[in-house]
Amino acid sequence: MEDHTPTKRLHTTAGALAAEDLGLILPHEHLFVDFRPSDSPGFAQASPAEFSALITPLLTAAAGAGVTAIVECTPPGLGRRADLIREVSRATGVPVALATGVYREPWVPEWVYRASDRDLEEWMVRELTEGVDASAVPAGFIKISADEEGLRAVEERVLRAAARAAVRTGALVGTHTTGGAVVLRQLEIAVAEGLPPDRFLSIHTQTLHDDGVRRAILDQGAWIEFDDVGQGPDHVTVDLVLRTLEAGYGDRVLLSHDAGWFDPALPGGGAPRPFTHLTRTFLPALRAAGVDDPTIDDVCRHNPFRAFAR
Incomplete structure (x- = not known):
């Protein structure tokens, strides 16, 4: 019998890529x-040549x-520039998956407060299926956030809209939230909206x-996701990874740097x-701590693809 199961793909600036098209993926x-207020002079502005010179x-x-x-x-609200990223990605040949969604206060765009819950959901679906801004590149996942002390009203609205959009598209919802109780509450709400738990990612875990x-x-x-690689002593994050693997959760852990980036508030985009x-x-x-290559391949290649592909 012919198999008509759709192939999952990672949506990037280089198109929708299958698992066999990719190796190691950096998920954050x-x-x-x-990070400046959106009404700041020069917010999210950069010379394409200057951006390329730093990021290439x-x-x-x-x-x-x-x-x-x-x-x-x-995400939008923090100066997302899909146009610049698309061009430098294609010039270097490195595929980049983009984010839709809404960050936490005070970086929530003003239009989000005025939008209906349905409008928020439909906007995310459009970005995931049709393209981000005018780039024609569909977003690869949904990025949200919340205050460490608890979900604020607009953040809960965004979360519910993101969960519903993810249910419709198969997208992953990743949350930048550093309060454990808040993350668990976000997961509870997302699941109540119908989101399968394997479509939810705790960022900065x-x-x-x-x-x-x-x-x-x-x-x-x-x-x-442990995404502080290179930000401090390696042994701290190595220990977190080892404990996670030893506890049997190696199939649901991601690793990245949370590095970069061009900052238009700094001369030349910063360092x-x-x-x-x-x-x-x-x-x-x-490897020196005893983790074998097949496990590393799973964590750094297969896990990110399984998490972000749809």
Whole structure:
């Protein structure tokens, strides 16, 4: 009997890519971010040539270190520039998956407060299926966030809209939230909206210092991400990875740098951190700690694809 099961693909600036098209994937990086208020002079503005001059070497070095795709996690409200990213991605040959969604206050775009819940959902679906802004590149996933002390009203509205949009499209919902109780509440709400737990990702999970909270997220079938590789002593994150693997959760953990990026508030875009520490330094440290190559391949290649593909 002929198999008509649709093939899952990662939606990127290089098109919708199948698993066999990709190797190691970095699931949390940034190429362009502007944390200033959106009414600041020059917000999210950059010369394409200046942006390319800073970011092209980063992507080229990443490819040279074995990276085959990057997930760019900047949502609207933080200066997302799909047009610039699309061009530098195509020039370097490094596929980049873009984010839709809404960050937390005070970076929530003003239009979000005026939009209906249905409008928010439909906007995310359009970005996931038709393209981000005028780039014609569909978003690869939905990025949301929440205050560490608890979900604010607009953040809960965004979460519910994101969950419904993800149910319709198969997209992953990733949340930048560093309070464990808040993450669990977000997961509870998302599941109540119909989202399968394996379509939910806890970003920056290294900030959740309670192993019990991490286990509670994983036990429900959701993903966790240690994305501070290269930001501090490697042995700290190596220990987190080892404990996660030893507990039997190796099929739901992701690794990345949360590095980059071009910052238009800084002269020349600033001095971004590279995307090479994982492959050149961190993975050798994991191997030295006893993690075998098939496991590393699962964590760095298969897991990101399974998480983000749809």
